[in-house]
Amino acid sequence: MKWIPIPLVLACALCLGQSPDDSQPATSNVMGSPYPRVHSDLRATFHLAAPDAQKVQVDVGGHKYDMAKDASGAWTGTSAPLVPGFHYYSLIVDGVAIDDPGSETFFGAGREFSGIEVPEKGVDFYDARDVPHGEVRERWYHSAITGRWRRCFVYTPPGYDANPSKRYPVLYLQHGAGEDERGWGLQGRVNFILDNLIAEGKAVPMLIVMDRGYATRAGEPDAPAWPPVRQQASGAPRPDAAQAFADRVRVFGDVVIADLIPMIDSTYRTLSDRDHRAMAGLSMGGMQTFDIALHHLDKFAYIGGFSGARVPFGNDAFDPRASYGGVMADAAAFNRKVKLLWLGVGTAEPERMYTSIHGLHESLEKAGIKHVYWESPGTAHEWQTWRRDLYHFAPLLFQN
């Protein structure tokens, strides 16, 4: 190894416009963007050229960090160490939350957001590995319920095209409130997770259908994904807004049963009996999953809630003898019928969310309802929790 004079090393770092630290551009950046950067201790440094701005901050998951301006008019700021995984973030320029031009965008909270991917040491279950890859297919279909064309995405496993007589089980997998049908592909990396599980023989090859969890009936206007409760022009909450939101996500249930499942079963080579159909979802998507699947056990044998709201739209106490049309009233019958009921939650979730899901787990235990309760260590109401949910949930599907 040659001896390199130290001044030359420094000059090299400077000519690349980078400080001589150990940080790397985030993998969620647009190609070639040097910022944001993730340090080895998982702090992240953000950067924005804004010579005329008065104040710039970065907001990562609700924590705001001040950024400082240099002589060139560029603002730089560094966060505290971040939890590994994917985080939405905004730069705040003179009070306006904006996307970072250095980042790709990800649909969340009803708008396109910047996002930063923080690596987890030794973890690559959601990375592109050297294994056979499936596809994520954009599929447009007409919905009779909504009277509109809808877009969904369908993951097809490696070998789907090469085995034109083979039929596959199907997992319907839903995003959360404020997100849409792109979330599981872009933020969740569903294709890499399944590619890797299938390559290791841990999960059976399956289709995964990711639809848009909102719908309004034919003739009704489209509505925002976020916030769930809209305000009137006066700023006062609309008294009917929570109900309107509830109706809107409930119409989606009709779409799933009347439009989506028939379209998928007639378009793809599926195994179309209930033993080969699962549904899962995160947050609002978990709530929708419980609502749809538990009311249609003739159609679903596997059910998953990833940080899923316990009961739809309210604080109704869960009653195993009455909730969801009393489907759990006979525990033994329910346990024979439902092959998997999964409840996942992150240990760092907001107290109310954690308590609600943990409480549901305890109620199910008491009622003798067989289920899997799983905690994601150290993660909150965020995609790293849900990637891990999927990684542990998918291997339990369609195994017999």
Next chain:
Amino acid sequence: MKWIPIPLVLACALCLGQSPDDSQPATSNVMGSPYPRVHSDLRATFHLAAPDAQKVQVDVGGHKYDMAKDASGAWTGTSAPLVPGFHYYSLIVDGVAIDDPGSETFFGAGREFSGIEVPEKGVDFYDARDVPHGEVRERWYHSAITGRWRRCFVYTPPGYDANPSKRYPVLYLQHGAGEDERGWGLQGRVNFILDNLIAEGKAVPMLIVMDRGYATRAGEPDAPAWPPVRQQASGAPRPDAAQAFADRVRVFGDVVIADLIPMIDSTYRTLSDRDHRAMAGLSMGGMQTFDIALHHLDKFAYIGGFSGARVPFGNDAFDPRASYGGVMADAAAFNRKVKLLWLGVGTAEPERMYTSIHGLHESLEKAGIKHVYWESPGTAHEWQTWRRDLYHFAPLLFQN
């Protein structure tokens, strides 16, 4: 029809928070966002809540319009009538160009941009119509040239899965500088254009492969998509930057020949002879198409440049006897071999672009090189030009 008192009509408009004009939310908005809005005369009104900002403008295709603040701190501004089609735009808040939270984002000029879709009266060739729909499939593959995983998108026509013994011709279709492999799907609406052409019997069912037009050799760092010529920290242009950019897009040619085509032919049911392979691209993608296809006529029989740069990376005069390795020196032989050479340009393109492509057309005429020269009326260097190019180009492919 019932008589409705006028005050009630006004009250209705007001209770929806909309001015009583004829404008509609742009179809490119995030779901439910009331702004931006397009008026019947194709003016567009933009809106941003920014109570603490000093100055807000909207920049649509290089034209800046001032926005005005109301008492609530929201800024509103209206453009002049816009040309129909898709336009990138930014809001400018205290000097920083930002994305509009009301808009979807589209990758262009090396970052995620807001975009506004302005309808063209009586034109629906790029809309979702009630016809059979193909798919756009996300496909990951490993490139030996770059040593990296790459993502491309593959349009498969309606019926691809249902006819597992049928084989299809392939069009390789490239985006422009600063855009990426998503452009033809999101901005270009390639799937709807082809679905509609195929349904009308105007185009034959084909695969369309949309790859990322940038590549660096294994071991070399990734580089920004934009700007093509990077500056040094001092602000002075890097003398080697144009060459570096040229190298980077040229490496893509090696990827196409060595990695992409073999992967596509082994993964999809293609017709893999040259008579069933086309390449086209817009702007930089047109330049790449000429460079790749004209140097590999053993692989391509159909060639299209949509506002395509005439010669790669410079002002070298086009010489039909010498350019592209002299492939056109024998015009009769070239005309027998190449089934279609297409040059498209918008009549409202920047002078230099128009003159360059029109001049190439005249040179080809003089040299007796058979080609189609096509002008898009009233459109500039923009997606509406390229959607129209594709609409007229695709029916000429693979017809015998």
